[in-house]
Amino acid sequence: MSESAMTGGEALVRALAVHGTRTAFGIPGTHNLEIYRHLDRYRIAHVTPRHEQGAGYAADAYARVSGCPGVAITTTGPALLNIAAAVGQAYSDSVPLLVVSPGMPLRHPRLSTGLLHEMRSQTETMRGVAAFSHRVSSVEEIGAAVARAFTLFGTERPRPVHIEIPLDLLEAAEPVGDVQLRPPYVPTVPHAAVVREAAGTLRAARRPALVLGGGARRAGAECLALAEELGAPVITTANGKGIVAETHPLSLGVSLHSPAVQRWLADRDAVVAVGTELAESDLWSAGPPTLNGTLVRVDLDPAQMYGGLQAGHPLVGDASAALRALLAACRQHGPGAASGPGRDDAARTDVVRLRGQRDAETAGRDARWVPFLHAVRSVLDADAIITSDSAQCCYYGALPHLPVGPEGRFLHPTGFGTLGYALPAAIGAKTAVPGRQVVALSGDGGFQFSVQELATAVQSRLSLPVVVFDNGGYGEIRDEMAARGDAPVAVDLAPVDLPALARAYGGRGERADTPAALADALTRALAAPVPTVITVPEETAR
Structure with a gap:
């Protein structure tokens, strides 16, 4: 491992560049200038919004559209608080957003000294809205903190992360080694036995349905293939809007708020929910939906199997990989209870009727x-x-x-x-x-x-x-x-x-x-x- 001395600001920008960051959003301030000094050298473009909350929302959307984590740079104190609402939104919607900011010096006393932008604890504040807030204690640790953030973005349910670099470390030049990279990631696949059991339930179902959330975004082709294989109408949450074309004859679009659709969903004998919490924000009403059939839940986050509606068949893993395995298992089972020449016609008739009822309600x-x-x-x-x-x-x-x-x-x-x-x-x-x-x-x-x-x-x-x-x-x-x-x-x-x-x-x-x-x-x-x-x-x- 080769070592050379560089400032904390350069170590940060180098680590971001190595992890693929090409654009950052933020506003320069007195305490973060050492970060800005190195952006051009490492070919990171910069967009300057007029408020840090705007920087957070812009980075959030950049991540949703590009598939790459969004990066926002703030200075200390009020600037970081300004972006906190955007971090909370990214947490709610599972968006990979990295916010980097300076913090008080390494040996800053607990008692207030009146230093510019001083606040009691930036990290404690950000822990309330982010997956974690990592305050580094050396220039060498900056690369590890960035790698930790990008590892979370690629291997777990993506959430926003905050990295705080003490402002004296930003300017200090210390020996650093090569940039630490996040490890290679192989998408997780649910256990084969669990997949077979879920496929058996779906093949026995006469009235299946799919509910797609934001966690299904990268599995659109698999979602559509499973829906067509089962003859199952598809409903999406707001974050799942458009995963399956809303003009498709099996698509009910964003309809979980509709009482008619909720009654219909309660009557399904099997429901596949992919990447969704099935929460109040999806239904626009308190409590989880009423489901009288078996719930097959596909989610990268194991906690989703036990919160709200418990899964009858918990498939923990990457949505694309899990759905490919589930589709293959369904096909191995052969024709199901809902199979037959009239299966698709009945499902499409249901969709047309429910679209009309949904729209008539409002x-x-x-x-x-x-x-x-x-x-x-x-x-x-x-x-x-x-x-x-x-x-x-x-x-x-x-x-x-x-x-x-x-x-x-x-x-x-x-x-x-x-x-x-x-x-x-x-x-x-x-x-x-x-x-x-x-x-x-x-x-x-x-x-x-x-x-x-x-x-x-x-x-x-x-x-x-x-x-x-x-x-x-x-x-x-x-x-x-x-x-x-x-x-x-x-x-x-x-x-x-x-x-x-x-x-x-x-x-x-x-x-x-x-x-x-x-x-x-x-x-x-x-x-x-x-x-x-x-x-x-x-x-x-x-």
Whole structure:
């Protein structure tokens, strides 16, 4: 092993580069300049958002789209706290996000000294939202900490990680050896006997179904093959949207929130759940779903077999590898109880009926968005990426009513449910795949959480449409107050001319009062070299 002296900042950047990092998001500050000094030398590009929370959301989306871990750099104290909400979102959605920051010096006293950005414990704070927070104690240890993070990203359920480097170590030059690399990873496969038992249950089932979550994202082909083999309709969570094309005759899309679909699911005699918690954020109601049939659970995380609904057949392992083994075992069993010439026809008839029932349940509420979302879909390429926000137009509108296939992506902040995700996430996605169409969908309330990131998109010269449905405030909370019989308080926001604000940042702005006008505006926005904010006043859509 060769040794040479280098600073902590260079040791960090070298380790990131060796692990494949090509882009980082962040904001330079007094304490992290030694990191920034080395980015260009190691050919790591950098995007500078206008707020650290934006850096976190952008890195999150970069990871979801590229398949590579997202990397964000902050300075100490308030900057790290600013990114904590994005780290919490990445934890909720199982996104591999690495946040690196300086920390107080190695021998910093326990008692406060008034040092710039001093706080009691950065690591304890980040442990509340990340998989772990690793404070290194030497320059040599930095490489091991980075390798530890990338090992977690590749071998376990991916979660965000924080690495803290004492600010004196960033500047100190110490002897270091070769970069430690994460070990090779062979996807885990469930035990063959467990797979055979699960296949036997599925072959005996007359009414099977598949539920796909974000953990099935890299196993789309296997999911579709199993669904077609079993004649099983497919439902997805928000994070699983588009894993199986939502136009496929077996696809129910994002439908777990539908009472009709929940009743139908309860009547299935076997349910295969892949990479999903089956949690409140998936069902939009408290508690796990009612399942009267046998649950076959496929998940990389063993804890998922025992939380909420326990698995009748627990298949712990990589989704692709596990499903390939399960499909092979099902085929070895031969035709099942549900086999026969009418099997597929019955399943597809179920899907058509349930889609209609799902949409009828919320037709009065969703009618304001559906024609506009159809207009969006009509303009976009099949592989377009759509980023979403915690807004009514997104979770009530786009999740069930804007179809996506496996060529495209729909990025939604599920579970943790942060506001302001859509715009910075779109920046991260467009940075990862600049040749693909990327469109952000938001409401006026959520959009203003991160509206300053328009400046980032302008500076980066991103062709980026941002469609904002404007209902004059926090519409969901306004409706919840009304449902309680309360007078609306603090939910109505003063109107803002968002297209004019976009122009002030150096972008473009338009208003679309009809679906046709939105399609035209979106077409122009996709051809523009800068971001375009397109507002849809919701009173015109009602």
